Amino acid sequence: MNTNQQKIAVFPGSFDPITKGHVDLVNRASQVFDKIYVAIGINSQKKYLFSLEERLNWLQDVFANNEKVAIGHFEGLTVNYCKEVNAHFLLRGLRNASDFDYEKTISQLNSIIGDNVETVFLISKPAYSHISSTIVREIIKGNGDVSAFVPSTISEELNTKPS
Numbered sequence: 001m002n003t004n005q006q007k008i009a010v011f012p013g014s015f016d017p018i019t020k021g022h023v024d025l026v027n028r029a030s031q032v033f034d035k036i037y038v039a040i041g042i043n044s045q046k047k048y049l050f051s052l053e054e055r056l057n058w059l060q061d062v063f064a065n066n067e068k069v070a071i072g073h074f075e076g077l078t079v080n081y082c083k084e085v086n087a088h089f090l091l092r093g094l095r096n097a098s099d100f101d102y103e104k105t106i107s108q109l110n111s112i113i114g115d116n117v118e119t120v121f122l123i124s125k126p127a128y129s130h131i132s133s134t135i136v137r138e139i140i141k142g143n144g145d146v147s148a149f150v151p152s153t154i155s156e157e158l159n160t161k162p163s
């Protein structure tokens with residue numbers, strides 16, 4: 001890789017919904033990369049709580065003031081999307097040992113099938129390491145308050161929706 005080349009990363013995920021943990025990760029990674037594509041990977045076998053449109057709108061909203069961030073979505077292999085947007089890096093977060101075990105395998109596979117795409121990991125800040133989209137979805141389904149876990153634009157929108 002040419003060292004003068006822009007450092008472009010893809011941060012792939014379901015973001016169902018995006019949490020304060022994701023936001024913190026992207027903001028910290030903005031100091032490392034020139035551009036970050038926060039991209040929703042669409043898995044046709046998976047059931048999502050929020051539509052693609054809702055999740056994309058939230059991402060647009062949350063990162064509107066971060067000029068290094070672009071929002072996207074893709075179907076199929078993450079490494080193919082990386083090629084499409086000319087990204088040589090994948091960004092992922094690590095909260096705990098189970099994240100590590102899972103991410104290690106995926107990263108090694110992606111490095112082989114993705115023509116040396118490097119995965120860069122950031123360790124979650126302690127304040128956010130207990131947050132997951134799965135837990136947030138459970139709280140939403142139980143009509144609980146998720147304002148401690150998601151950006152305010154999302155919690156405000158959820159609070160004004162009839163349950």
Ligand code: ADP
Nearest residue numbers: 012013014015021022092093094124128131133
């Ligand atoms: P996926 O469907 O791929 O698990 P997620 O939207 O749940 O997508 O997560 C995308 C990435 O964000 C993963 O690398 C995950 O480890 C990371 N992540 C999720 N929650 C947090 C958090 N609270 N702090 C830091 N990283 C996180």
